[in-house]
Amino acid sequence: MTNHYDTIIIGAGHNGLVAAAYLAKQGKKVLVLERRSIIGGSVVTESFGENFTVDSVQTGGRLRPDIIKDLKLPNTGLDGTSRPPFISLQPDGNHLILNEESIKRFSEKDASCWGEFVRFMDKAASILDAAYATIMPRLPKNLNLRDGYGLLELGLELRLAGRKDMINFIRALPMTVQELVEEYFESEVVRAAITSVAIHGSTLGPMSAGTGYTLIHNWMNRSGLANVNVGKAGEITNALADAVKSYGGEIRTESEVKNIKVENQIAKGVVLSNGEEISANVILSSADPKHTLLKLVGAQDLPPEFVWHTQSIKMRGSVAKIHLQTSGNHGISEGTSVVAPSIKYLERAYDSAKYGEISEKPYLEVTTSDNVVSIHFQFAPYTLKNSDWKTESANVEKLAIDTLAEYFPKLKSSIVNTKIITPKDLKETYGLTEGDINHGQLMLDQFLFMRPIPGWSNHKTPIDNLYLCGSGVHGGGGVSGAAGRNAVKVLK
Numbered sequence: 001m002t003n004h005y006d007t008i009i010i011g012a013g014h015n016g017l018v019a020a021a022y023l024a025k026q027g028k029k030v031l032v033l034e035r036r037s038i039i040g041g042s043v044v045t046e047s048f049g050e051n052f053t054v055d056s057v058q059t060g061g062r063l064r065p066d067i068i069k070d071l072k073l074p075n076t077g078l079d080g081t082s083r084p085p086f087i088s089l090q091p092d093g094n095h096l097i098l099n100e101e102s103i104k105r106f107s108e109k110d111a112s113c114w115g116e117f118v119r120f121m122d123k124a125a126s127i128l129d130a131a132y133a134t135i136m137p138r139l140p141k142n143l144n145l146r147d148g149y150g151l152l153e154l155g156l157e158l159r160l161a162g163r164k165d166m167i168n169f170i171r172a173l174p175m176t177v178q179e180l181v182e183e184y185f186e187s188e189v190v191r192a193a194i195t196s197v198a199i200h201g202s203t204l205g206p207m208s209a210g211t212g213y214t215l216i217h218n219w220m221n222r223s224g225l226a227n228v229n230v231g232k233a234g235e236i237t238n239a240l241a242d243a244v245k246s247y248g249g250e251i252r253t254e255s256e257v258k259n260i261k262v263e264n265q266i267a268k269g270v271v272l273s274n275g276e277e278i279s280a281n282v283i284l285s286s287a288d289p290k291h292t293l294l295k296l297v298g299a300q301d302l303p304p305e306f307v308w309h310t311q312s313i314k315m316r317g318s319v320a321k322i323h324l325q326t327s328g329n330h331g332i333s334e335g336t337s338v339v340a341p342s343i344k345y346l347e348r349a350y351d352s353a354k355y356g357e358i359s360e361k362p363y364l365e366v367t368t369s370d371n372v373v374s375i376h377f378q379f380a381p382y383t384l385k386n387s388d389w390k391t392e393s394a395n396v397e398k399l400a401i402d403t404l405a406e407y408f409p410k411l412k413s414s415i416v417n418t419k420i421i422t423p424k425d426l427k428e429t430y431g432l433t434e435g436d437i438n439h440g441q442l443m444l445d446q447f448l449f450m451r452p453i454p455g456w457s458n459h460k461t462p463i464d465n466l467y468l469c470g471s472g473v474h475g476g477g478g479v480s481g482a483a484g485r486n487a488v489k490v491l492k
């Protein structure tokens, strides 16, 4: 077997596969190395037993339409054009579906504002999407001509968005999502339902600054409030893997990279856990920045200030997933349902995470796919102050089921089998440092030219020929593939 490649890509999540497919399409000799026995990273559909197949971590997702087109992927709805229902569960059974008609039952005024809110959020998401597609300059280090051109294009895009929307977009980013929704809506039920999407995946509460940004990010990722393509996450990464292979690229699973070989500040290749060495001209890592730089390279080969910045990247996973295999008689409607009765409820759920505790009254987001019910549970911090995940795993599973069963009385009797994925599992099985689902929190100080760290926002690292292409760099998180594609543009 040949052991020299033009490019080695570490990790077969969607970003690694997007980068690999573009490079293979350019005629490069490409090898993707994945530590798990299956590809997909967080965008994966797995089986936990007979009739128990599920999007195990990220629910569904949508890939950028231009990537689908460029790579000639079969687009069976992978760009997520549908808008499934988003339902806020209410204890009295008077559930809110976020559309004008249902909102009217809670407030006539809010129903009349809904259309304008959706219009603004769609516009804001499209502006953010354009920013994510733009390679950021290495501020404050330098601003070269090529970077300047990209920014010019982005500036034009912003200008075309119209002055009012552009200013409202910029204004919304640092706001708390509570303040943002208060400007549109008076009903607490409506407000809380929307704010839950802003805190989804973040260790932040609806009263935290910068949750205006996370709402726009998640709206962009889903093209609305509800998850799209539920049960089809694996189709996205399988289609990408097929594209890599069709362009002549190779993918190897069960191939964990133990370290990146560096000589005189130049990346030369990788060493696998089984001792095998593979050399390459260029290495792209879609593993998170902390793992790539501190574990696979190591502080000894990096400048001290860079190491300090990398160590300081905020990774604060606090998500657990609970999957329930049921008889099918669970009573939960299709779409995305949330337990988010009020903003105070969500903020108190977040308070627990601040103190290293599991929320006793958690925020839940629930999706169904055939007979399987999937529960996204927040907040369940990776680092627990007074306990550990071996002890708490069963408690969190029970708490999730008990909380949801208050709304669906038939749920408990319909359960056949369960599978919980704790933040510890997100690290150990899915390779996410500190269980952080976005490879680094989506916060304004880890945003644009500050992602992953200030001065290194253009996929490069202090090691020549080593680049980053996963969610922890600008363009990530989410399932758009922007981070993977942007990295390839930098290589040209």
Ligand SMILES: Cc1cc2nc3c(=O)[nH]c(=O)nc-3n(C[C@H](O)[C@H](O)[C@H](O)COP(=O)(O)OP(=O)(O)OC[C@H]3O[C@@H](n4cnc5c(N)ncnc54)[C@H](O)[C@@H]3O)c2cc1C
Residues within 6 Å of the ligand: 010, 011, 012, 013, 014, 015, 016, 033, 034, 035, 036, 039, 040, 041, 042, 043, 057, 058, 059, 200, 201, 217, 218, 221, 255, 256, 257, 258, 286, 287, 288, 291, 296, 319, 321, 426, 429, 430, 431, 432, 437, 438, 439, 469, 470, 471, 472, 476, 477, 478, 479
């Ligand atoms: C529970 C959950 C919910 C989410 N919800 C949302 C959401 O609502 N909105 C949103 O925007 N995003 C969400 N995300 C985040 C989104 O799914 C991720 O940002 C995105 O999928 C990451 O893709 P990636 O390709 O960059 O990295 P990953 O999918 O993490 O892929 C990296 C790959 O690298 C492999 N790897 C790591 N180290 C090595 C090594 N040393 N050697 C070989 N291989 C290695 C890993 O096994 C993995 O397969 C969610 C994620 C999770 C887990």
